[in-house]
Amino acid sequence: MTSKSSMIAEMIPTGEATAILPTGKTSPITVIGTESIRGTFDDLCLQQALNSRLAPGVTELVLNPDAHCGYGAPVGCVMVSPTHIYPGPVGVDIKCSMSLLQLDLPSDAVDDRRTRRALIDAICERTPTGAGKGQRNVSKARKVEVDLGERVVTEGASERVCQELGIPPHWASRCEDAFHGGYRESSDGLRDRLGRLRGQRQLRQFENKISQLGSYGGGNHFGECEVVEIGDDDRARSVAETFGLIDGQVAFLSHCGSRGLGHQLASGQFSSLQAKFHQWGIPLPGGDRQLVYAPLGSPEANAYLDDMALAANFATVNHLLINALVLEAFQEVIPGTQGQLVYFISHNIARQEVVGNVKSWVHRKGATRAMPGGHHALQGTPFEQTGHPILLPGNPRDGSAVMVADAGAEKSCFSVNHGAGRVLGRKRAQRELDQTAIDREFDEHDILSNCRRYPRDEAPAAYKDFDEVLKSVKQAGLASEVARLKARFVIKDASKADD
């Protein structure tokens, strides 16, 4: 163990800093952050970074500028292992992701507040918010029965699944991974796993979980209507064209994950692995039971990867269905509206990638994949020349960002942050932030919301300075900004705010 101050002292001010661990010079942590951002990492967050770096089989650890305390590993880190899989550094919301839908509407189409109110109502009718909330008012064609639900979680965004749910099948080509997190060719193994889970009653109320397809959930999940502002340089304009972004037009940004299903599968994996560690008497990394792991090739690792894939498939189809429903809502309010998916990309997933020359599992926990043009893994995708879109939520007041990776991203294992990152804990934000000031700020920026009062623990002031976070990424040479997204209205779970 080392103190926060000695660890910080080793960091290089430009961002690509290295912290030396007590084990010696061979175990660096890569820290991305300007000086002021590095001041936002508290002791527990740094301790979690140390524990994760020192855990068995871990070869790389990157701490991102949006990092804060997480489950075993910090939210906002990348952890690499060629030999072990770690459920904690994937997180409890498996394949929590961002998606962006570009609409063919000029920004003035959403200037009128009544139009925006109508859009909020039409979207909320189709995509409920809140824990436990599932679909409502769904047309019979979109009602997801159990047999279709089984195909959703075992096939992901297959052509057949997309067709049956009214999702344009070509949107699958705009997904970081359209199925399984890309780790298993066939769905048969997943069908076996699903059957076993349900047979052993380890996956309860599957019908209920499946009914949550097309819903946002709560917490920091949201849907947000945006106006696209493409950066004022040639590269931004050219990359934006490949991404399908249109300057001055309306877009819709969504943040959600695998809902109750992912939560249930992740929790089940934590408890079964913790029981095995206890039974076998294996030491926990850093003494933290949230850092349980399984060696690759073991039955435990395979079971985890199967469950991760089931949840990942749910999250993928959930996002695509939400985007289809949002487009339908726009078409109801503004007939003739067309929309194209820009991209769907996760920030809570483990993927198999080559790091250095070693095939490894890259755990991104609150971190976004960032592969630049020319990266071998992008061959055959629409983004092999430019690099893929990176979707980063900021906050409604300051906007969100679309970025593209640069060559420097290799030093962060081809990853960037996943947003602004919390600076105030939820309870502290609830206690300290002023509701009237928050609501006034939204009024001043003419941002509408479905919430009568915006949740205080989700207010912009509860998060780090987004510009400083982006500056950290740019200064370290990881990625460049392509566009800013400026909020016009926000859809969030209001149940905790209406007190």
Next chain:
DNA sequence: ATGTGC
């Protein structure tokens, strides 16, 4: 994050 928590 969550069939929501001090």
